[in-house]
Amino acid sequence: MKFEITVLGSGSALPTLTRRPSSHFVNCNERYILIDCGEGTQLQLRKYKLKFQRIDVICITHLHGDHFFGLVGLLSTMHLLGREKKLTIICPEGLESIIRMQLEIGGGAYLSFEIEFNELNYPASKLVFEDNVLEIHCFPLKHRVPTHGFLIQEKERLYSLDKPAFDHYGLSIAQIPAIRRGEDIEREDGTIIRNKELVLPKEKPKSYAYCSDTIFRENLTEHVSGVDLMYHEATFLDKDKDKAKKTYHTTAAQAGQLAKKARVKKLLIGHFSTRYLDVQGHIDEAGQHFENVEAAEEGKVIRI
Amino acid sequence: MKFEITVLGSGSALPTLTRRPSSHFVNCNERYILIDCGEGTQLQLRKYKLKFQRIDVICITHLHGDHFFGLVGLLSTMHLLGREKKLTIICPEGLESIIRMQLEIGGGAYLSFEIEFNELNYPASKLVFEDNVLEIHCFPLKHRVPTHGFLIQEKERLYSLDKPAFDHYGLSIAQIPAIRRGEDIEREDGTIIRNKELVLPKEKPKSYAYCSDTIFRENLTEHVSGVDLMYHEATFLDKDKDKAKKTYHTTAAQAGQLAKKARVKKLLIGHFSTRYLDVQGHIDEAGQHFENVEAAEEGKVIRI
Structure with missing residues (x-):
């Protein structure tokens, strides 16, 4: 069983040469999910040799540009390369019309593949995708625009025969x-x-939660309790916590506190503001509250 | 006097790690013009240390994604970095609403700077921008969607005193x-x-024409006759000229023929299809018709 996350972008609103906008590529037992798709995501997929035509589902957390400006380009490239497989896009209301408008103005509504848009409009958590391998649930975050986190949960598998x-x-x-x-x-x-x-011991189904962007909210723990990996934004350091609050973001210390409270197995932090030259401070700060923490970094692969 | 073009993207519809989508940055006596803005252009500007807050005018030739998908991200970054200077965008009809819709859905119509959209809808060439340093003219190209080329023409300057x-x-x-x-x-x-x-000899005003994307049309020469530098797309080699015609593109040989007929001083070719591993064939082919030819390449600077 393979459950593997590749970080494509660890930055926040301003794309730079070292930190790209938000995007994670998830391989969960050969189901391929892309979460967020900032500008340039298609090139990050190429760079890390991730086959984007295999992607089954794209989840977009919210409609700030650093989380979706790369989507139309990726879809356009999928089309130009002759994709036939259906694609599911789980996203906030309004994105479908933005995407279709841009594709249509460039010469027609025709795409070589079907897209099923599943627009999110839920105040509570909800199952938004399911197949025989996994479930994807959305849950509400609190940001300046409607925002959802996502929980990817492996399904219980059959036993293997001894x-x-x-x-x-x-x-x-x-x-x-x-x-x-x-x-x-x-x-x-x-x-x-x-x-x-008659059977071999079965591995416990694994889970991964993606929480970005959001103000610090303790009750987030109800949605991410005990997950194997929690990605949580840590845009700021605690010395800038007023700024975090004002802009509806989280500090690294707060992300560490949440990880501890939710008893997750591992914490991955990211969405770093360009104001910090490096993120050792974020790791140290989150680490004061929760031991097993890593910083997102372009190309980093985390196996659950 | 400085008249300098930096190539930001030399590729065509499919962005790759070596060839980015179309974009040229023009410095004409410290007026800064960006022509086309495919996905990732803002990072190319950063990479080549071109200060994008200085850009005065952005010209978009047509609404295929590889020529405009990077615009909304660039504008968003200009706003986040506090730009105050007015920006003029010369573009096809329909782009303003696409841009404003994406910015608005991400949290409000407010931008820190004014944008004047000048939407193109002219069957003939026309002066579309003028200040005390230069003029920008648009002229019609023939592609699958409405498309314009641009001519940037220095104004006659005053003599320098001897x-x-x-x-x-x-x-x-x-x-x-x-x-x-x-x-x-x-x-x-x-x-x-x-x-x-009483005066020093005066340099002749210089000019630069940008022609992409277009089918081969001999009468294009009326708009680009005698320019110091003509950029012309050369998506295909002549062996693929049927494909070029069908997709409303040009071959390298045809670009060379046009350069000769228009008696331009220099030809820059680009918008290369990903089907060719390198572009020596394009240079050779255009070179059979016109001697002074160069291939576009990311980061290449051409001084007129």
Whole structure:
């Protein structure tokens, strides 16, 4: 099982040569999800050799430019390269018309692939995408414009068969589905074989939460409690917490406090303001509250 | 006098890590003009240390994404960095509403600076911008959507005084404006001093034409005749001329033929299709028709 996040952009509103606008590429058991798509995201995907035609779902948190200005260009490139696979876009209300208007003015509404826009308008958390591998839930953040975070949750998988045990008991192929569902097996002589004797230990389904942009809100923990990885914005340092509050952003210390309170396994911070030359201060500050913290950085891959 | 073009993007519809979408930065005697603004142009400006807050005028040739998807991000960054100087945008009809819609949805129509949109809707060439240094004319190209080329023309400048000659004749400061305008001077004793004895030789005003995207049209020469530098798209090689015609583009050979016919001083070709691994073929092909040819390349500076 693979659950892997690649950071494409760790910066905030101003794109620079070192820090690009927000975007994370998620590979969850070969379902590919892009979260946020600032200007230049398509080139970041190329740079890190991530095949963007494979993307199944794009989630856009909110309509500030550093989170969506790269979307139209990415869709346009997907079209020019002949994409046929349907794409789902989960985004705030209003984005579909902006995208379609730009594509249409450039010569027609026709795209080589279907896009299903699922526009977000929920005051509470909600399941917004589901297939046989994962679920995506949105949950409300509090920013200057309507904003959602996303929780990507692996589904419970079937057990893997313990092949030597299966052979040892001389069971039939027809019994495999039941074994993989976790059921005990009754043999013809009436004896029961406990399921755990027939399967390998199962990994717990993993989860990843993306929280950007938002003012510090303690009740966010209800949506991200216990996740394996929480990405949380940490635009500012605590010495600038008034600025953070005023602009509806979070400080690194606050992100650390949230991670601790929500008992997440690991914290990834990002969306750094250009005012800081480096982000060691952010790591140290979040680290005072929560030990397992990393800073987002272009090209960094985090395996859950 | 400085008249300098920096190539920010030499590619066509598909942005890649080596060839970016169309954009040229023009410094004409410290008037700064950006022509076309594909995705990522703001980072190209940063990369080549071109101060984008100085830009006076942005010209957009047409509404295919590789020529305008970077505009909203650039404007947004100008605003975030507190620009106050008015900006003029010369562009096809429809772009203003696309830009304003995206800025407004991200939190309000307010920008820290004024934008004057001058939307193009002319079947013939026309003066579209003028100040005391230069003129910008648009002229029609023929592409799949309404498209204009641009001609940037320096204005005739005043003569520079030949200071030793001025002192030699013992003339007064009050006579300088007339001398610089090119007038002969009558002395009190009735003798005439010819203007050419009092001034330095004047450079001829220079000119630069930008032609992209367009099908090959011989009558384009009427708009670009004799310019010092003509940029012309050369998306394809002549072996792909059917493809060029079908998509309303030009081949390198055709660009060379036009340069010769229009008696331009120098030809710059660009907008290269990603199908070609390098562009030596384009240079050779255009060079068979016109000697002074260069290929556009990211960061290349051409002094006129």
